Amino acid sequence: MLEIKNVSKHYGDRRVLDDVSFSVGGGRLTGFVGGNGAGKTTTMRIILGVLGADSGDVLLSGSPLDRDGRRRFGYMPEERGLYPKMKVHEQLVYLARLRGMRSGVAADKADELIERLELTERRDDPIEKLSLGNQQRAQIAAALVHDPEVLVLDEPFSGLDPMAVETVLGVLSERAARGVPVLFSSHQLDVVERLCDDIVVIADGRIRAAGSRDALRESNAGSQWELQVADDAAWVRELPAVTVREFDGGYVLFDADEAAAQTVLQHAAKRGAVQRFAPRRPTLTEIFREVVK
Amino acid sequence: MTTTAHTALSTRQAIGLVAGREISSRVRSKSFLISTAILVIFVAAAIIISNLVSSSGATDTTVASVGEAGASLDGAPGIELTMVDTVDEAEQLVLDGDVTAAVVPIDDAAPGTPAVEVIALDDTPVSLVQALSIAPEVRLLQEAPVDSGLAFLISFAFGIVFFTAAITFGSTIAQSVVEEKQTRIVEILLTAVPARALLAGKVVGNSALALGQILLIAVTAALSLMLTGQDVLLSDLGPAAIWFVVFFAVGFVLLAAMFAASASLVSRMEDTGTVLQPVMWLVMLPYFLIIFFNDNDLVVGVMSYVPFSSPVGMPTRIFLEQTQWWEPLLSLVVLGASAVVIVAIGARIYENSLLRMGGRVKLSEALKS
Numbered sequence: 136m137l138e139i140k141n142v143s144k145h146y147g148d149r150r151v152l153d154d155v156s157f158s159v160g161g162g163r164l165t166g167f168v169g170g171n172g173a174g175k176t177t178t179m180r181i182i183l184g185v186l187g188a189d190s191g192d193v194l195l196s197g198s199p200l201d202r203d204g205r206r207r208f209g210y211m212p213e214e215r216g217l218y219p220k221m222k223v224h225e226q227l228v229y230l231a232r233l234r235g236m237r238s239g240v241a242a243d244k245a246d247e248l249i250e251r252l253e254l255t256e257r258r259d260d261p262i263e264k265l266s267l268g269n270q271q272r273a274q275i276a277a278a279l280v281h282d283p284e285v286l287v288l289d290e291p292f293s294g295l296d297p298m299a300v301e302t303v304l305g306v307l308s309e310r311a312a313r314g315v316p317v318l319f320s321s322h323q324l325d326v327v328e329r330l331c332d333d334i335v336v337i338a339d340g341r342i343r344a345a346g347s348r349d350a351l352r353e354s355n356a357g358s359q360w361e362l363q364v365a366d367d368a369a370w371v372r373e374l375p376a377v378t379v380r381e382f383d384g385g386y387v388l389f390d391a392d393e394a395a396a397q398t399v400l401q402h403a404a405k406r407g408a409v410q411r412f413a414p415r416r417p418t419l420t421e422i423f424r425e426v427v428k
Numbered sequence: 429m430t431t432t433a434h435t436a437l438s439t440r441q442a443i444g445l446v447a448g449r450e451i452s453s454r455v456r457s458k459s460f461l462i463s464t465a466i467l468v469i470f471v472a473a474a475i476i477i478s479n480l481v482s483s484s485g486a487t488d489t490t491v492a493s494v495g496e497a498g499a500s501l502d503g504a505p506g507i508e509l510t511m512v513d514t515v516d517e518a519e520q521l522v523l524d525g526d527v528t529a530a531v532v533p534i535d536d537a538a539p540g541t542p543a544v545e546v547i548a549l550d551d552t553p554v555s556l557v558q559a560l561s562i563a564p565e566v567r568l569l570q571e572a573p574v575d576s577g578l579a580f581l582i583s584f585a586f587g588i589v590f591f592t593a594a595i596t597f598g599s600t601i602a603q604s605v606v607e608e609k610q611t612r613i614v615e616i617l618l619t620a621v622p623a624r625a626l627l628a629g630k631v632v633g634n635s636a637l638a639l640g641q642i643l644l645i646a647v648t649a650a651l652s653l654m655l656t657g658q659d660v661l662l663s664d665l666g667p668a669a670i671w672f673v674v675f676f677a678v679g680f681v682l683l684a685a686m687f688a689a690s691a692s693l694v695s696r697m698e699d700t701g702t703v704l705q706p707v708m709w710l711v712m713l714p715y716f717l718i719i720f721f722n723d724n725d726l727v728v729g730v731m732s733y734v735p736f737s738s739p740v741g742m743p744t745r746i747f748l749e750q751t752q753w754w755e756p757l758l759s760l761v762v763l764g765a766s767a768v769v770i771v772a773i774g775a776r777i778y779e780n781s782l783l784r785m786g787g788r789v790k791l792s793e794a795l796k797s
Contacts, residue, residue: 183619185783202622206437210619214785216611221453232445233620235437277616 136160137182137285137316142191144177150340151177155191157335157345159285159316164307166331166348167320168423174340175320176213179287182318183210195285206234209283211291215274219263223254223273226262227280234281241280248276251306267294275303279310286310288319292326304330328419338427352416355425360396362387363411364403374399388415439628442621446629447636450604454637463596464641468648475652489555490527492518497544498531504559522547529553531560576723582665583722583744586672589645590740591715593676594683597638598707601630601684602691602700605778609695614782623779631684631771638680642673668747671756675739675763682735682767683711685774692781693789703788714740725750733759735766 137159144152152174159165169175180186182193184205193200217226224245231241249258252272257265262273271294278288286307292300311317311332321327327334334351336344344351359380362368368387372379376395381388391399396414403409417425437445454460488508491498494515501507510527512518518530529548537543542560546553608614608626617626646669653662690703714737721727722744731741732751738759745751777794784793 180615183615185615185618205619208619210616212612212615214612214615216613216616218453218607218613219611220457229445229449230616230620233437233442233617 136196137318138192138194138197139178139182140192140194142178142181142188142193144174144181144186144189144340152181152188153340155337155340155342157342159318160333161316162311162314163316163332164311164330165316165318165333165335166327167318167335167337168322168324168327168419169320169337170322170427173337175337176289177340178337179210179213179289179318179320182287183208207281207284209278209281209286209288211274211278211288213289215270217262217270217273217277220261222259222261223265223276224249224258226273227276230277231281236281244280244282245276248280248306252276252302268296268299271295272299272303275306279306283310284315286315286317286319288317290321291319292321292323300326324419324423334419336423336426343426344422348419351422352419355417355422356414357417358390358392359415360389360391360399361411361413361415362389362399362403362409364406365408365410366406368403370402370406371399374402385410437621439622439625442625443629443632446621446626447633450601450630450633451637454600454634464644467592467641468644471645471648472652475649475658476656479656479658489529489553491553491556492521492527492530494518494530494532497533501531501556501559506555507559519547522549525549529556531556578661579744579748580722582668582747583718583728583740586668586740586743587715587718589642589672590676590679591711593638593642594680594711595708597634597641597680598683598687598711599704600637601634602687602704603697604630604634605688605691606694606697606700609692609782609785610697612785618782623782624775626782627685627688627775627778630688631681634684635677635680638684639673639677642676646673665747668743671746672739672743675742675756675760678760678763678767679735679739682763682770683707685767685771686710689774689777689781689794692778693791693794695785695787699788710736713737718744733762735763738763 138156139158140156142152142155143150155174155178167175167178177186181188184193184200184202195204198204221229224242227245227248228238228241231244232238236244246258249255252275254269254272254276257269257273262270265273275288275291278286278291288307291303291307295303307317307319328348331348333346334344334348335342346354362371364385366385368382368385371377371387371389372382374395376391377399378390379387380390389396389399400409400412403412488506490508490510491501492510492512493499493501494512494517498509501509510521512521512530515530515532518527518532521527522530529546531544531546534543534545544560546556546560608617614626649669650662653659653665686707687704690707691700693703694700714731717727717731717737718740721731728741728744729750731737732745732755734741742751742756742759746756773795777791780796781789781794
């Protein structure tokens with residue numbers, strides 16, 4: 136498990152991170168969301184040690200990280216960059232060897248990833264000749280080639296087409312399944328919502344919410360309910376202690392406490408077939424809007 | 429976890445990997461190969477052609493001789509004799525340009541001078557006049573000093589080789605530093621290896637390339653001199669050339685650190701020109717000094733001890749045989765010590781500037797810890 140504990144950072148008088156704490160569990164995809172300038176990139180750079188924190192610690196499996204520990208990290212920086220004139224395979228091998236991998240193993244790993252990320256035809260092309268999407272794949276390969284024990288990826292999905300998102304997601308899920316903690320930032324909230332097990336929300340340098348996606352949605356669920364019946368559901372309006380928010384034929388969204396909601400369900404069951412009845416969970420976008428207020 | 433595939437990377441291995449990449453990416457670039465080939469051809473051509481030109485200047489002087497007038501010239505070196513019968517005939521040959529000069533007998537010669545007259549078109553044929561003169565014996569009390577023209581050429585050669593190699597490979601290292609900053613790959617690299625190992629790898633790699641090119645030039649020059657039969661010059665030049673290579677090796681490390689540190693202050697290729705200017709001046713200085721002051725013993729003497737110019741100054745003095753045996757060693761120690769200090773300062777600047785993107789990093793900030 137990767138732990139970030141009470142990390143603060145100032146640039147001059149400007150406080151960019153304020154007592155940031157959260158953890159990234161082994162085997163879980165953790166989404167790191169926040170607006171521009173919220174502190175995502177700064178946090179990631181501190182985790183990787185390319186930037187020093189004013190205070191606080193980064194721990195892996197309970198012990199503070201040093202350079203050797205961080206060498207086992209896979210990192211994809213916010214600003215993309217590989218050597219423009221170096222060939223894809225050669226570049227991956229070089230980066231893997233810099234992290235202490237033996238050259239034979241590095242060559243095999245590089246080939247494996249190139250195939251997995253569908254770059255086989257581009258294996259011996261210089262990076263600068265690749266399309267932006269393929270450069271992005273190569274960048275992801277560069278973060279993964281040395282079989283990292285922790286993955287920290289800044290916006291790994293930006294610039295990828297939907298097919299590529301699936302491919303990359305597949306690769307990341309595999310790594311997570313092997314027990315690797317995976318932290319990635321994104322401002323595509325729908326992607327994070329769909330992909331992540333855990334979510335960390337940051338705004339103005341402070342952690343506003345952190346936890347598993349489901350728990351987060353649950354705890355922010357409020358008191359909205361959804362009902363879908365076969366017939367017209369206009370009758371819901373007539374019931375006491377119920378406020379209808381949306382109404383469309385057999386579908387109704389309403390505010391009610393638990394007891395009033397159960398009354399609605401009983402009425403519905405008497406009237407005919409109930410196709411769906413559930414508390415409405417907010418989308419990540421809604422939660423995000425709520426917690427960063 | 430698949431830890432078996434990893435080994436802890438020692439600093440030396442990291443430096444080796446970085447240096448290896450610097451060298452291989454450079455050696456594979458067409459521009460590098462072409463420029464090296466041009467340099468080698470240029471050096472060989474300069475030596476061979478200058479040799480051909482200087483020896484072709486020494487063609488025989490054709491001389492027409494009337495009767496016994498030119499008899500003493502028969503078999504003299506550099507003179508080709510044609511026998512004619514009359515003075516008029518000889519004059520005609522000179523007018524037609526068939527011979528350079530003619531030697532004819534005269535009756536009213538001043539006492540003590542030969543009873544001949546030399547006829548030429550519009551220019552006194554010096555070599556012929558010398559051949560006809562009676563030269564006294566000459567005894568030199570001291571060995572002749574090295575020809576000043578040759579001394580200039582040699583010092584100029586050291587100057588220009590140092591200058592071009594330092595600029596070429598210094599710019600290469602600067603570009604390589606900025607490329608890593610501009611593409612931001614430096615962020616990935618720094619999670620793998622320490623900044624100092626990265627810098628050391630660059631300095632080692634580019635110094636090896638620079639030294640390799642210098643050696644190639646030295647070998648080309650030596651072969652060309654041997655080919656044109658100038659072995660004497662080669663044996664005079666040998667020790668100076670070897671010292672030049674040694675001084676260059678140490679001096680370039682110093683310059684490379686300065687190039688890298690300066691370049692690390694900026695994040696874009698376009699900005700490198702301005703930050704490199706001070707280093708460029710330091711590289712150009714010895715080149716200009718040696719051109720303008722190559723016959724000033726004091727200036728060259730000082731140059732031979734100042735770290736930035738000693739790779740040019742000291743070999744020049746060695747060639748001129750002005751040095752005591754300990755002088756190059758002392759100067760080398762001075763150069764080596766300066767290199768250690770400059771590399772340490774350069775590494776600090778490099779380390780502190782590498783992750784500062786955007787505008788130019790102030791030198792004072794880069795030196796702070």
